[in-house]
Amino acid sequence: MEQLTMFDESKSELRNFMESEKYRKGVFKTKDELIQELSAQGKKHIYRVLSFGGGTQSSHLLEQHFKGLIHYDYIIFSDTGAEPEFIHQQVEWWRQRQKEYGNTTPFITTHHKSMERGLEEMLMRYIYTDYQRFQLPIYCNEIDKDGNEVKGGLMPRQCTVDFKIIPVKQTARRLVMESKGLKSTQRMPKDTSFIIDIGFSYDEIKRINVCQSPQFKYMYLSYPLVEENLTTNDSIQFLRENNMPDKRSRCYLCPFNCDKQGISWDEIIEEESLSFIKACWIDEQLRKVQSTGTKMMKSIPYLHYKRIPLKEAYNEKYAKLYLKHQNELTEWIIEWEQRLAEKYGVEFEVETNEIA
Template sequence: MYTVDNIKDMKLETQIDEAPEIVEQMSMFDEAPDFRLHSKYRKGVFRTRKELVDSLKEEGRDKIYHVLSFGGGTQSAHLMEQHLRGEIHYDYIVFSDTGAEPQFIHEQVAWWQRRQQQVGNKTPFIITHHNKITGGLEEMLMLWIHTDYQRFQMPVYCATLNRTTGAIKPAGMLPRQCTVDFKINPVKRAVRHAVLERHGLKSNQKMPENIGFVIDIGFSYDEIRRINTDQSPQYQYIRLAYPLVEENLTTADSIRFLEENHFPTRRSRCYLCPFNCDGDRDIGMDWDEIIEIEPLSFLKACWFDNEIRRVQLTGTKVMNSVPYLHYSRRPLQEVYAIQYGHLADRYASSLNDWIKRWRTQIEWKWKKEIVA
C-alpha cells in the first residue's frame, strides 16, 4: 500500500507516456522545489493567485470570488483544512461527482462536510456533476459502448494490434480529458450559477462585468505537468490557480499533513481510473484497494475494460488504438485472474442488473438505438 516514504518513487512514472517535460521535472526533484524555476511558470502557462487577482482587477473586476474545487482526496483536503483554519479564504467549496468515484471517496467528502460543520465554517458547499452526462463517466462509457457516441474522455493506455500475428505494441495514452470535463468544468458552471443567483440574475444571463473568479485546483508540485492553463477557455472572467504548487508542496507533503492530524488519507480517483497501479508501481491509488473494498466496482471496471476493446475492434469508432485500463496493456481480469475468479460468480447477478439498468437508462434518456 501507499506510504509517505515511497511516494517519491512514483516520480511521474505512471504518466511517462504523456509527459513531455519528464526530464526537466524529474531533475527538479533532486533540488529544493521552486515552482518559479519550472518552464510552465516561466513561460506563463500559469500564474500565482496574486497575479491572477491582479489581472482580474486590471480588467475592472473588483468583486472576486475564490472557489475550492474539492475532490475529496488528499491535496484538495489539505486546502480545505487550510481554509477551515483561516489560512486561505474561499467563498465556495464545490465537489463535482464524476459518477465513478469509489464509495470511500464519497465517505471522505461527507467526513469533510461534517468537519466543516463542527468547526462552525459557513462557506457554501456545493455538490454538482456534468451538466448533460449527469451519470458521469459511467454514463459516458455506456454511451460510447452502446450507441454511436464517439467522444472518449478517459486517459486509457493505447496499443496497436498486428492483426496477423496478434502482437500488441504500446502506443502511449489518450489525453486526460476526464478531469476537465467531469471535475473542473462542472465546478465552473456551479459557481457561475450560484453567483448569478446571488446577484438576482438567471443562469442564462451575462455575468456582471465587475465580477471575477479564481478557482483553486488541488494539483501539487509533483503534478505540475498536469497544468495546462490558468485561463478558463469557456469564461473569460474565470482563472485557475494552483496553491499547493505555489507552496512547493508535493503529494507526500499533503499526505503527511493529513496523517499528522489524523484526517482521512485515501487518494481521490475513479474506481476504473487507468492511473490505479499495483506491485512495485504502488502510488497510493491501486487496484488492490478497489478489489478489497469494492469488489463489484472492480468487476464493473473489468467489464468496461473488455467492452471498450470489443467495440473499438469493430471499427465503428474514431479511436484507432486498442484501449486498456491497466498499464501493462493486458485485460484487467487477466492481470487479476485469481481475484476475478473468486468474485465473478459471487457478484454476477449484481453486475448484470447494473448493465441492464444502464442500457434502459441510455435508451430512455438519450433516445438512441442500442447499436453495440
C-alpha cells in the same frame, strides 16, 4: 496568500515553482499576481472557489480554509459518477468537519451538465451508441503492418477537465448569477471575476496547462499547493498526522490505478470488489466495440498499464469475485440498459456472461 507552516521549511527550499518552465513562460500565475491583475482591470468582485475532489490535496486546502488560512466563497465537489464509495465517505467526513468548525461556506455537489451520471454514462454511451468522444486516459495498443498487436500510447487525460473542473466552473457561475438576480443567459457583470483553486501539487506541475479558463474568460485557475512547493506526499503526511482521511481521489475504473504511488487496483479490489468487477466488464466491452470498426479511435484499449485484460491481470481474485458479484453485475447492466433506453432511445441486448 498566507504561507503555510505545517512542514519543515528545508523541504520546501529544495523546490521552487518559480523556476519551473511553466511558471516562467506564464502558463500559470500565483494567486496574488492574479488578484493584482484583476484588481487593476477594475474587477471589484473576485469570487474564490475551491474545486474539491474529496482526496488528499484538495482536502489539505479545505482544512486551511476551515482554519482561516485561505478564503473561499464556495466549495464545490463535482461527482464524476465513478468515484469509489470511500471517496464519497471522505466528502461526507469533510462536511461534518465543516460543521464542527462552524464554517458556513456553501459546500455544493455538482456533476457533468448533460451526462449527470458522469463517466459511467460516458462509457456506456461509447459502448452502446454512436457517441465518439472518449474522455479517459486509457492505455492503447496498435496493429502493425503484419497484423500483430503492438504497444501504443496513452489517450489524453480529458476526464479531469470535463467531469470535474468544467462542472465546478459552471456551478460557480450559476451561483453567482443567481446571487446577483441574473439569468443564466445573461452576461456576467464586467466587474466580476473568479479564481478557482485546483489541488495540483508541486509534483504535478506538468498537469498545469492553463491559467485563464477557455470556457469563461473571467475565470482563472490557481494552484496554492504548487505555490507552497508542496507535493502529494506532503499533503498525505499532513492528513495522516492530523488523523484525517487520506485516500487519494480517483475513479474506480481509472487506468492510473496502476501507478503504484498510493493508487492501486488492489485497493479497489479489497475495498470495493463489485466496482472492480464493473471495471473488468467495461474493460472487456471497450475492446469489443472497438473491434466493430465503428469508432474514430482505432487503437485497442486497455484499463491496465500492461495492456492486458484487467481480469487477467488479477485472474484468481477476479474468478472469485465474479462468482460473488455476478448477480449484482447483471442488475447494474440492466439498470444502465433502462437508463440508456429512456434517455437516448437505444435498443440493445446486453450479454451478461461474456467475461465469466
